[in-house]
Amino acid sequence: MPPKEPDKRTKPSRTIRRLVIWYRRNAAVTSLVGTATSAASTAGSVAGAATWAATSAANTVLQPLVFDPLRRLQRGLGGPDENAPINDADRLWVAVDGMGGDHAPGPILEGCLQAVERLPLRVRFVAELDRLTPAVAELGLGNQLDEAIAKGLIQLVPSGLSVGMHEEATVVRKKRDASINLAMDLVKQGQATAVYSAGNSGAVMASAIFRLGRLKGIDRPAIGALFPTRDPEQQVLVLDVGANMDCKPEWLHQFALLGNIYSRDVLQVAKPRIGLVNIGEEECKGNDLCQRTYSLLAAEQRVHFAGNCEGRDILSGRFDVVVCDGFTGNVLLKFLESVGSVLLDVIKVELPRGRRGKVGSAFLINNLRRIKKRLDHAEHGGALLLGVDGVCVIGHGSSKALSVLSALRLAHSAANHHVMDDLHALSGTKSGTTRGTAGNGVACG
Numbered sequence: 001m002p003p004k005e006p007d008k009r010t011k012p013s014r015t016i017r018r019l020v021i022w023y024r025r026n027a028a029v030t031s032l033v034g035t036a037t038s039a040a041s042t043a044g045s046v047a048g049a050a051t052w053a054a055t056s057a058a059n060t061v062l063q064p065l066v067f068d069p070l071r072r073l074q075r076g077l078g079g080p081d082e083n084a085p086i087n088d089a090d091r092l093w094v095a096v097d098g099m100g101g102d103h104a105p106g107p108i109l110e111g112c113l114q115a116v117e118r119l120p121l122r123v124r125f126v127a128e129l130d131r132l133t134p135a136v137a138e139l140g141l142g143n144q145l146d147e148a149i150a151k152g153l154i155q156l157v158p159s160g161l162s163v164g165m166h167e168e169a170t171v172v173r174k175k176r177d178a179s180i181n182l183a184m185d186l187v188k189q190g191q192a193t194a195v196y197s198a199g200n201s202g203a204v205m206a207s208a209i210f211r212l213g214r215l216k217g218i219d220r221p222a223i224g225a226l227f228p229t230r231d232p233e234q235q236v237l238v239l240d241v242g243a244n245m246d247c248k249p250e251w252l253h254q255f256a257l258l259g260n261i262y263s264r265d266v267l268q269v270a271k272p273r274i275g276l277v278n279i280g281e282e283e284c285k286g287n288d289l290c291q292r293t294y295s296l297l298a299a300e301q302r303v304h305f306a307g308n309c310e311g312r313d314i315l316s317g318r319f320d321v322v323v324c325d326g327f328t329g330n331v332l333l334k335f336l337e338s339v340g341s342v343l344l345d346v347i348k349v350e351l352p353r354g355r356r357g358k359v360g361s362a363f364l365i366n367n368l369r370r371i372k373k374r375l376d377h378a379e380h381g382g383a384l385l386l387g388v389d390g391v392c393v394i395g396h397g398s399s400k401a402l403s404v405l406s407a408l409r410l411a412h413s414a415a416n417h418h419v420m421d422d423l424h425a426l427s428g429t430k431s432g433t434t435r436g437t438a439g440n441g442v443a444c445g
Contacts, residue, residue: 090120095183095192098127099162100199106135111404116153121412126157126179169202184211187390193415198395212390220244221387222255229317237321241329249292252323258386259321260303265419269320275309277324382407391415
């Protein structure tokens with residue numbers, strides 16, 4: 001009898017067998033995967049920019065064939081579109097306040113260098129050259145900067161003394177040659193389509209009002225931040241998140257009109273659902289400000305007012321735009337910024353220790369990375385200052401390269417989709433009309 005041929009199937013190693021048995025027996029790890037994923041979609045609703053963040057942003061309002069750099073913001077950088085060649089003819093000029101922020105000017109320039117490689121834009125970088133030169137040398141950006149300048153992708157614009165992070169906002173009147181003022185002037189003169197600054201937010205707002213001016217019919221500009229929702233493809237625009245601590249009902253009404261246009265034109269939401277932050281859904285709930293604002297929004301024919309929005313519903317995906325006073329909005333923004341790190345710390349603590357913890361982490365690593373991206377405010381970059389006569393993005397004071405890149409994506413998207421055209425049209429129409437359709441005649445402010 002011929003000898004029996006050996007079985008060609010190789011038996012799994014003892015280590016792999018033990019790993020499979022352990023994994024099947026430990027429901028804690030498998031349930032943790034589901035818990036982490038659901039927690040991400042709930043807490044993911046919380047982070048921030050903004051967008052702007054900013055952002056692939058909510059049921060999106062971009063013309064279908066136009067390149068939209070916000071599309072993949074929550075999915076991380078380096079998507080297929082970003083690897084495609086960029087046509088120089090499509091590039092838009094963006095003015096950047098290179099001296100704004102806690103870490104300026106080095107990391108701000110680094111983010112700009114990354115942006116001109118990945119996005120169809122050029123940057124006019126306004127900075128104090130005597131402070132920029134050592135920062136470039138420290139980060140080793142010299143060759144990259146020289147190459148970008150030679151290609152015409154970055155232009156350095158010298159400025160005078162910059163506005164400090166802790167100075168009064170009105171100092172922009174005295175420091176006329178400050179980087180933020182010169183950056184605003186570039187937009188005013190048509191040499192840039194948008195401006196970005198991670199500097200003193202009060203000074204940025206003051207400079208925008210003094211240099212660019214307010215839109216006709218808008219009493220107070222508002223800062224609008226994009227928050228993630230349960231749906232990775234949708235975001236909600238929350239405004240105001242810090243520009244106006246005390247508001248009048250007419251101002252919240254105007255915020256709703258501004259947010260409606262941005263959500264429709266840039267985020268491509270066909271019919272944005274507008275919500276008013278309140279403590280209950282009923283019309284009679286809330287303080288005097290909320291009750292009076294409710295009446296204005298309910299009578300406004302140009303927007304789809306979906307009613308009051310409780311705190312738990314802001315991130316639910318039921319609303320596309322949510323309006324509130326700047327005090328409430330800023331508390332929301334700062335609270336949500338902390339959620340990402342807290343959630344990840346909780347998950348790390350709950351993972352088993354020792355060998356089990358290492359194996360569990362190996363199974364969860366991709367999930368944790370996606371959670372971190374959705375909750376990291378650096379992925380959203382900045383918030384839009386709506387109501388001034390130009391596209392203006394305000395970044396976080398602690399912004400570094402990734403935040404700058406994300407914020408410039410937001411600025412490019414707003415400029416690329418001509419949101420200012422509709423904002424100008426808004427100031428030229430009477431309240432209560434929808435693109436020429438007669439309404440109830442409620443005054444806009």
